[in-house]
Amino acid sequence: MSEALNYQAGFGNQHVTEAVAGSLPVGRNSPQQVAHGLYAELLSGAAFTAPRAENLRTWMYRRQPSVVVGSYQPLSHDFLKTGAAEGQAAPPDPLRWAPSAIPEARSDFVAGLRTLVVNGDPDAQVGMAAHLYLANASMERSAFVNADGELLIVPQQGALRITTELGRLDVKPGEIALIPRGLAFKVAVDGPSRGYICENYGAPFRLPELGPIGSNGLANPRDFLAPVAHFEAEAGAYEIIKKFGGKLWRAEQGHTPFNVVAWHGNLTPYKYDTAHFMTIGSISFDHPDPSIFTVLTSPSDTAGWANVDFVIFPPRWMVAEDTFRPPWYHRNVMSEFMGLVLGQYDAKPEGFKPGGSSLHNAYVPHGPDTEAFAKASSVDLAPHKLDHTLAFMFETRWRLLPTEFALNGGALETSYVQCWSGLQDRFSA
Template identity: 55%
Template sequence: MSEKIKYLSGFGNEFASEALDGALPEGQNSPQVCPYGLYAEQISGTAFTAPRGFNQRTWVYRIRPSVSHTPYSQATRPAALAAEMVSTPNQLRWSPFKLPEAGESVTFVQGLKTVCGYGDPSMRAGIATLIYTANANMSTQRHSFYNADGDMLIVPQQGALLIRTEMGLLRVAPTEIVVIPRGIKFSVDLPDGPSRGYICETFDRHWELPDLGPIGANGLANPRDFLHPVAAYQDIDTGAPFTIFTKYQSNFFSLQQAHSPFDVVAWHGNYTPYKYDLKLFNAVNTVTFDHMDPSIFTVLTVKTGNPGVALADFVIFPPRWMVAENTFRPPWFHRNCMSEFMGLISGGYDAKAEGFSPGGASLHSAFSAHGPDVSTFEKASAEDLKPIKLRPDGLAFMFETSLMMSVSKWALEECGDTLQKEYYSVWQGMPKKFNPNKK
């Protein structure tokens, strides 16, 4: 059994990894007899006939095939994932989502909660935004999980995640992200104790790097900085059975098997989990005047069939230099055809004076106006525009989607005092400055 965490570098390429020398078959994917008596199994992330540039699949060579398990049975779904969805155009903001109470035992999967979303995973259409709060290791209970509904882009905010996947191990700390493609089994342990973070779940297509257009060949996220795990297998078939949970058409099921689901000794392909360090993002910004569109801060995107329109964009607002002259530097007042869910990993955010805290979130729905609060507006309108390093300790992000999001009943009514019901008041009292006699 190999436990050492190592990585393969790159994005969207064909990778190969083996924990035992010669475990990968040579020259073909499924020989009559695999090395070491392993079983060949393919995991297809796209249709077989998808164009080569979009086709994603991985061959794994494992100790036992995945099909060796008991029948699926209905499992208890975390209550907040079953919450009723409500339509509202109101601007919404939440204080930091609460961690599990002392004495509770909540794993990553048990702590999943839907905040907002829209669509139907059975139609491969839509998106969901979730948060997780957890304080217990899945491995202790021999639990694992796979999501048949969609890919999960996970953004830790507090506490690192030690994620065991079929392809190997990933350690993901705050300021890093990880993408677990649909159908890939994984479990999450918490090496730093109680943990909290955000998830963007997408039901159609997969995440990819955005096109750079006039920016050219370099900038934003560099493909070589994305890291994939290397093979690290478990050969365990004694003791308590392993329980695998799955989310399928928004319902929860479970199965049991006598052996570890993480028994892949070797693999090759391009359908794998991966992580990225957001500190490596090479931001692009204005060096003259005005405020660039936030799309210049896109790390990853899930495209739709409409050119330039995303099912989801993952956008970050990292520390960066601000040098624009004669410019209102914070984000301007705005009404957007897209829906914007924002979270804060650390520090503060330049459009808000207070109330937007690490571990919290906001949602500004399609064409619902938003922008800087009164005190931020007044300060930015009067400050001396010298070059500054913006929020050296701050890191905010946005899940932006072309869909009109509904909000879960849990996020509106059942998360205690986390919802800031007076959020609208931050824009009240905007002073009237208009004077037709003074330009």
């Protein structure tokens, strides 16, 4: 991964790129004959009649079209689950998982997928799933296509090189990658690698509205980087793995799917460095709602109630006066799946470790543990910077169901609820 990659800036832009000069048609999308003997192919991320501002599509000019592929056969995967139908009944308890070990046996990105929680239904285009990936090997002559949803990848350990049909992305911990639904990609790792994935079945992720914040703040569109056109020249067969209808399917084709010489459009993979997030917070008193940390949102049919929000808690200054600075105790209508990329989460210093996860479903009470409460209630409220930390949430309006692996895979911390046992009745009249 020593080769430095080039990128195009801007979320939602109409990108134009070619790896060979003169490959892009001028003035039309599908001429009778494309230059250099290429084929024109359209990838749509929205219905043809979607409003112009919401229409997502990319024209690709490739050496062979994606229809040139063999027949698909079922491919088993014990740990990859889809939709609420594959979740398990669980009590309304807060749940937390320790970091899962990366297997010693060979495991690439697809083989290393482990689903923790699910809701919704990809056929109804509602809901999400939260997965782990545990990988120690690169995908070589193998590609993955997810027809059920787009993938938001959050590395926690190990850098990734993600090769897509539209070009390549280098993504390291602290950065994220967004892979559109239906786009082929493969993942190369640089040693043992672990991270989180949000599989979004609903509306594609977009930047949130800023409202009273104004025109600047949170994630800036220009900080999202799209790839430039790049194609593999090596001959040889490829395995194509497709997630379709909640199941995996496998086919063989005689050539690489990464053969797009030029493309233009606004349906594209992105990478984003969370260090560029412009954090908003209180400079007077009280702890603001976590919605001010939203990087991307997938809206639902009810305004303000997201199908999924991707929220981060990056390094930031705490300056509020006469304020309990960690998150307050709360029961939320939304369900919260949280992960920790690095450092310590201020509300859970007791046991939340990088690579671990937690689930607080709708109306399940949660908040700072006993240690965090005691410290925040008595500390000198001088300006203080939370540094060397990065936590995140996948927040959804739908209840999340843990999988069999989540409940019985060995990483569930059965003593999690004890972190609040020291919160005694301190009332005094």
